[in-house]
Amino acid sequence: MGQITHGLRAALSNPRVYSAFQNLLGAEAFRKEFIQNHIRPYSGMKILDIGCGPADVLNHMDGVEYWGFDTSEAYIAHAKTTFGPKGNFFCKELRTSDFEDKPSFDVVLAMGLIHHLDDDTARSLIAMACKALRPGGRLLTFDPCFEVGQSPLAHYLIRRDRGQNVRTKQGYEALIRPSFSIYEIAVRHRRWVPYTHCFIEATRAP
Known part of the structure; x- marks a missing residue:
């Protein structure tokens, strides 16, 4: 996996530090909006979360059937605690x-x-x-994105993201396809x- 995990970024491997840092950057409001506008949860919805981290998304969803996978023992332990x-959590890389x-x-x-x-x-x-996915089911993703004309500060922050494979819209x-x-x-x-994200909603053909 192409990410930086040394230096100051190593602290983000701690789930409490990660969540606190994300919330400082506005992640809580971002997460609520994403759930409301994109996930649109309902009772009994079956959700698979790949790379779920500490599963903070569950703070704002009730009644769903949730399976979360992540390779971080610390994140999964925190999610279980x-x-x-409210969810089923697995510390492993997802396989078919x-x-x-x-x-x-x-x-x-x-x-x-x-x-x-x-x-x-x-x-x-x-x-x-x-x-x-079931036929008609949806894959939902968002990631940092490089975009012509984006804020110089957003570009700077994205360049320093732990993930080393940030792409343009066309790249994602x-x-x-x-x-x-x-x-x-x-x-x-x-x-x-300031930050730039690329959102994708992909639907499995009926």
Whole structure:
């Protein structure tokens, strides 16, 4: 996985430090908006969260059936302690065999994950997500993005992200196309702590 985990960035491996730092940058409001406008949860919705981190998304969702995967023991331990029976948490890299005995998912999440992956790994993960979805189910992703004319501060911050595979909108779209024929992609600029994200909603064909 292409990310920097040494120096000051090593502190972000601590789930409490990670969540606190993210919230300082406005992640809580961002997360609520993403859940409301993109996930649109309902009771019984089956959600697979790849690279779930400490699963902070569950702070704002009730009644869903949630499976979270992450390779960080610290993040998964924190998620289990914090959310307990609200979710199913696994400390491992997701494989196709991990969801063969599970129901097809309504939503697969890859939030802030793809920019940590090289192209081949990202395409494989997206193909796996497509297989995990029911027909009509959706893959939802967002990642930092380089964009012509973006704020110089946003560009500076994104350059220093732990993930080493930040792409343009066209770069992310090229990863989605082999697995999904139905998708929407949008770039949005955040003003509070300037930042640029690329959002993708890809739907498995009926």
